[in-house]
Structures are given as structure tokens and as C-alpha cells.
Amino acid sequence: MTRTERWAGGLLAVLVLGTxxxxxxxxxxxxxIDDVLRSRLVGPFSTDEAGQFHLLGTDRxxxxxxxxxxxxxxxxxAIGLVGSAVAGVLGVAVGAIAGWxxxxxxxxxxxxxxxxxxxxxxxxxxxxxxxxxxxxVTVMVVLAATGWMGVARLVRAEVLGARERPxxxxxxxxxxxxxxxxVRHVLPNAVGPALVATTLGVGNAILLESGLAxxxxxxxxxxxxxxxxxxxxxxxxxxAPWVAIAPGLALVLTVLGCTLLGDAWRDRLAGEGPTxxxxxx
Amino acid sequence: xxxxxRRGVAALGLLWLVLTLxxxxxxxxxxxxxxxxxxxxxPPDAALQLRRELGLDxxxxxxxxxxxxxxxRGDLGESFRRREPVTRVLAEALPVSLWLxxxxxALTFIVGVAVGALQASxxDRPTDRLLTxxxxxxxxxxSYWLALSAVALFTYGTSRLGAPAxxxxxxxxxxxxxxxxxxxxxxxxxxxxxxxxxxxxxAVGAAGIARYARTAxxxxxxxxxxxxxxxxxxxPRRVMFRHLLANALPPLVVLLMLALPGVVAGSVFVExxxxxxxxxxxxxxxxxxxxxxxxxxxxxxxxxxVVLANAASDVLLHVVDPRRR
Numbered sequence: 001m002t003r004t005e006r007w008a009g010g011l012l013a014v015l016v017l018g019t020x021x022x023x024x025x026x027x028x029x030x031x032x033i034d035d036v037l038r039s040r041l042v043g044p045f046s047t048d049e050a051g052q053f054h055l056l057g058t059d060r061x062x063x064x065x066x067x068x069x070x071x072x073x074x075x076x077x078a079i080g081l082v083g084s085a086v087a088g089v090l091g092v093a094v095g096a097i098a099g100w101x102x103x104x105x106x107x108x109x110x111x112x113x114x115x116x117x118x119x120x121x122x123x124x125x126x127x128x129x130x131x132x133x134x135x136x137v138t139v140m141v142v143l144a145a146t147g148w149m150g151v152a153r154l155v156r157a158e159v160l161g162a163r164e165r166p167x168x169x170x171x172x173x174x175x176x177x178x179x180x181x182x183v184r185h186v187l188p189n190a191v192g193p194a195l196v197a198t199t200l201g202v203g204n205a206i207l208l209e210s211g212l213a214x215x216x217x218x219x220x221x222x223x224x225x226x227x228x229x230x231x232x233x234x235x236x237x238x239x240a241p242w243v244a245i246a247p248g249l250a251l252v253l254t255v256l257g258c259t260l261l262g263d264a265w266r267d268r269l270a271g272e273g274p275t276x277x278x279x280x281x
Numbered sequence: 282x283x284x285x286x287r288r289g290v291a292a293l294g295l296l297w298l299v300l301t302l303x304x305x306x307x308x309x310x311x312x313x314x315x316x317x318x319x320x321x322x323x324p325p326d327a328a329l330q331l332r333r334e335l336g337l338d339x340x341x342x343x344x345x346x347x348x349x350x351x352x353x354r355g356d357l358g359e360s361f362r363r364r365e366p367v368t369r370v371l372a373e374a375l376p377v378s379l380w381l382x383x384x385x386x387a388l389t390f391i392v393g394v395a396v397g398a399l400q401a402s403x404x405d406r407p408t409d410r411l412l413t414x415x416x417x418x419x420x421x422x423x424s425y426w427l428a429l430s431a432v433a434l435f436t437y438g439t440s441r442l443g444a445p446a447x448x449x450x451x452x453x454x455x456x457x458x459x460x461x462x463x464x465x466x467x468x469x470x471x472x473x474x475x476x477x478x479x480x481x482x483x484a485v486g487a488a489g490i491a492r493y494a495r496t497a498x499x500x501x502x503x504x505x506x507x508x509x510x511x512x513x514x515x516x517p518r519r520v521m522f523r524h525l526l527a528n529a530l531p532p533l534v535v536l537l538m539l540a541l542p543g544v545v546a547g548s549v550f551v552e553x554x555x556x557x558x559x560x561x562x563x564x565x566x567x568x569x570x571x572x573x574x575x576x577x578x579x580x581x582x583x584x585x586x587v588v589l590a591n592a593a594s595d596v597l598l599h600v601v602d603p604r605r606r
């Protein structure tokens with residue numbers, strides 16, 4: 001493991017553990033609102049009038065920001081991971097079928113992917129959020145539906161290249177059935193690039209999810225998401241800047257971890273081109 | 282010429298695909314415009330009548346044909362909310378977004394390439410490490426969060442710290458509401474209002490471009506012709522400007538095309554935070570009001586901009602890279 005991989009992996013591990021453990025050990029329900037007047041907008045590292053210590057302060061309803069941030073992290077990480085994992089699997093499947101069997105499916109799949117790549121992903125997400133009911137499941141489905149094209153193109157290119165290799169001919173000559181040749185010999189070559197693209201996609205998906213939540217089209221309050229927490233601190237940015245800054249830092253750290261890990265894995269594969277840009281929120 | 286013609290046909294084909302996809306999405310969604318427009322207490326046949334008026338009772342193929350032929354004639358329908366043609370709503374918002382997009386893209390490109398080139402020439406030295414950390418962190422930050430932080434810093438922060446007046450920047454709207462200037466006289470005010478939105482958008486984009494430019498330049502520096510250039514006694518500056526940057530130009534043109542969707546999408550957040558009446562805000566308001574014709578029109582316009590820019594960058598690539606002719 002390189003130093004970058006250790007740092008990025010460690011950072012993500014701490015974040016994941018924190019999001020799982022902190023809400024479990026919290027003394028108070030992070031969604032509950034009680035004595036608002038005595039506990040609202042307490043600054044970071046200070047104690048409210050009831051004698052409760054708040055590491056990152058409280059929001060306008062007196063809820064502890066640190067616990068809420070960790071609870072929000074569960075949802076943001078889960079949506080990012082599931083959304084891009086499903087997109088990755090979908091991309092591998094479409095790319096493999098299109099590259100291996102070619103024909104009409106290949107032409108239709110590539111045309112659809114061209115068209116979807118021509119609409120900025122955020123606009124596509126906004127369109128879907130407008131047409132269907134906004135919520136956690138919608139965001140996950142839409143992230144998966146708008147994220148498969150990159151992986152599909154990568155895998156298709158790998159499969160197209162691999163089927164013409166001498167070892168593919170050799171495998172055919174000894175009587176390997178086509179499906180076995182595809183799954184056991186051709187696809188493993190494409191797994192590396194697909195995994196890198198998917199890892200880099202997790203950071204992207206988390207940014208897009210938070211962006212939708214910020215605009216009120218993603219995860220809906222009272223469930224916390226980093227995006228809707230930042231939105232909640234939007235009009236307090238001058239009087240109580242910590243409300244918006246804390247969840248933003250968590251978001252930056254998470255995306256940083258995913259980007260560094262994806263970059264390190266790509267360097268390991270070598271021969272891949274330099275970083276490509278994707279839509280960011 | 283054949284290249285241009287082929288490129289044009291491909292762009293048109295792609296545009297048609299995008300339009301079809303948008304139409305398919307709209308009709309795959311549950312409910313239709315009539316469910317939305319008819320009051321809940323209206324008689325049951327009101328919805329039926331409205332569907333007939335809007336042509337929603339026709340077959341899907343007929344609706345698709347009508348929608349596409351209207352679109353080709355420049356008719357995107359009428360906004361449900363504002364009762365005006367969608368084209369007029371979009372035409373009002375487009376210049377605002379273009380101003381934001383074009384200026385920030387230009388700044389993105391200049392700053393990004395400069396930072397990337399500086400990093401490549403100082404590889405693994407403190408400058409490079411510092412800039413790598415900075416660009417990676419900014420690239421990981423959401424633009425709306427950077428925008429909020431910039432607002433806090435340059436409105437409240439600077440006035441509280443007693444910073445000079447030119448550092449206290451406006452963070453709301455295109456011009457000051459009190460300003461009565463017209464014509465060219467609004468320019469200074471407009472520029473002051475543009476500083477924060479443009480800088481925030483350019484920062485995110487430039488971080489990405491710098492990361493890419495650094496890698497691209499370092500890859501090129503390993504080429505044999507660079508060693509030859511150095512061996513014949515050319516200084517590092519001349520190698521960088523005359524040889525490396527000239528060869529890195531084609532990939533950077535491709536990059537500009539790749540950065541465009543990000544810039545276009547980023548404007549949604551920046552326009553929303555700085556209250557700029559651009560396309561992004563129009564789209565968000567239309568989504569909030571379920572104003573489908575405007576949402577569809579904005580999507581089509583966004584896709585049109587991307588397709589157009591892709592085609593333009595292909596042509597540009599043809600110009601800057603003589604090997605492709």
C-alpha cells in the first residue's frame with residue numbers, strides 16, 4: 001500500500017466508523033427538538049445552558065451538529081456507495097454485452113449513452129427529481145441510472161480489444177464456451193478500470209446527492225443529509241457560520257478520501273490516461 | 282469541408298437523440314400536466330377536456346411528432362406559470378448564464394493551465410506539493426458550499442475586520458437595487474456583482490484543469506523530443522512554452538469541452554446562491570412550480586449548449602492539431 005492509499009483509506013475508515021458509532025452512543029435523539037430556546041445556536045466547543053457539551057455546536061433547533069453530521073453521513077455514504085455500485089454493475093453488464101455480442105444492442109446502448117452524456121448529469125438529476133417524487137430512493141435510482149455510461153464505455157472498449165487477442169483465440173481453440181470465455185477470461189481484464197471509475201464515481205455521487213439535498217430535491221428533512229444541513233445553515237451563514245461549515249467539511253473530507261483512493265488505484269493500474277473531469281455539484 | 286459536414290450531421294443526430302430521450306423521460310413519469318393544472322374540486326370531465334385541449338389524448342407517436350415539429354419551428358410551448366412562450370422565458374435568462382459561464386470558463390482555463398504548468402516545472406518540490414493539496418481539496422468541495430463561505434468572508438468578514446471598501450463585495454443579484462444607471466453605466470456595478478460568482482465557479486473548475494494539465498505536461502516531458510530540445514541547449518522556459526505547452530494544447534482543448542458540462546451545471550448552484558436570474562434559477566423555479574414546459578425547454582437548451590460546444594471543440598482540435606488534417 002502506498003502512503004496515499006493508507007491515508008485515504010484510514011480517513012474513509014474513520015468516517016465510516018464515526019457515522020456508524022456516534023449516533024448509537026449519542027445521549028439524545030439527533031432528530032428530536034426539545035428545549036429550543038436554551039440550546040439553539042451554541043457555538044463549537046461550548047456548553048449550552050442545560051450543561052450539555054457540544055463539540056461542533058448546535059443548529060437553530062438546538063440539535064447537536066456533530067451527532068447530526070454523523071447521522072447524515074450514514075445516508076450520504078450509503079446513497080453514494082449504493083448509487084455508484086449499482087451504476088458500476090450496470091455499466092459492466094451493458095459494456096460487456098455491447099462489446100461481446102455487438103449488433104443492435106451495441107448500437108442502441110451506445111446511442112443512449114451518447115445522448116445521456118450530452119445532458120449535464122446535474123441537469124438530468126434535476127429533471128428526474130422534478131418528474132418523480134424527491135426522496136432517498138429516487139436519488140439512489142437516479143444516480144445509478146445516470147452514472148453507468150462511463151463504466152460501460154470503458155468495459156466495452158476492453159472487451160472489444162480482448163476478444164481479438166491471441167489468448168482469446170487459444171481459449172476458443174481448446175473449446176472454451178463463449179460465455180465462459182467472456183466471464184472468466186475477458187471480463188477480469190476490465191475489472192480494474194471499472195473499479196477505478198466506480199471509486200472515483202462515489203465521491204461524485206456524494207457531491208451530487210448533497211447538491212440535490214441542498215436544493216431541496218434530495219433527502220428530505222427531518223432526515224439529515226450533508227446537503228440539507230448546509231441548506232439549513234444558509235441564512236445563518238453570517239450569524240452562526242458553523243452550522244453550514246461543519247457538514248461542508250465532512251463532505252470535503254469524504255470526497256477527498258474517495259478521489260485520492262481512486263487516483264492511487266488508477267496509478268497502480270498505470271497506462272491509464274490522466275484524470276478526467278466529471279460533473280461536480 | 283467534408284469533415285465539417287460530417288461533424289454537423291453527427292451533432293444533429295446527437296441532438297435528436299437527446300430530444301427523444303427527454304420526451305421519453307417526461308412520458309415515463311407518473312401523472313401528466315392535466316393532473317396538475319386542474320383544481321382538485323373541478324368536475325371530473327374538466328381534466329378530460331384539458332387533456333383534449335393540450336393534445337394529451339393523442340397517441341404517444343402523434344404527441345412525439347407534434348412536439349418535435351413544434352420544436353423544429355422554435356416553439357417550446359407555453360409556461361404554465363408565467364403564461365408566456367418558453368422561448369421568451371429562456372431568452373431572458375440565457376445572457377445572464379452565458380456571461381457567468383463564458384467568463385468563468387476563460388478564467389478557469391487560464392488559471393488552471395498556469396497552475397498546472399507551474400506544478401509540472403517544480404515537480405515534487407514544496408510549491409508542487411502545496412498546490413497539489415490545494416487543488417485536490419478545492420476539487421473535492423461543492424461549489425455551493427464554497428459560495429456560501431465566500432459570501433460570509435467577503436460581506437460580513439471583511440466589513441467586520443475593517444478591510445478596505447473594495448474588498449466588501451456584493452453577494453446578491455446582478456446590480457444594486459438602488460442603482461438607476463442604464464446602458465453602459467451599469468457596467469462597473471455589474472462587474473462588482475460578478476466578482477464572487479465568477480471567482481467561485483472558476484476556482485472549482487481551475488482546480489480540476491490544473492490537476493489534468495500537471496499530469497498531461499509531466500507525461501509529455503518524458504518524451505524523447507523534450508530530451509533532444511534540452512540537449513541542444515534550450516532553456517527550461519523555452520522548452521515549456523514553445524514545445525511542451527504547444528503539444529499539450531490539443532488535450533487541453535478536449536479538456537475544455539469536458540469541463541463545459543461542469544460549468545453549466547455549476548451555474549445552477551451559483552445562480553441560486555447569488556440570486557442571478559439565469560437559466561439555472563429558471564430551471565429550479567420551474568421545478569418548484571412543476572412548470573413542465575419550462576423544465577423541458579431548459580433541459581433541451583442545456584443539452585444544445587453541450588452538443589454545440591462538443592462540435593466546436595472538435596473543429597478547434599482540427600485547427601490546433603495539424604496532424605489531424
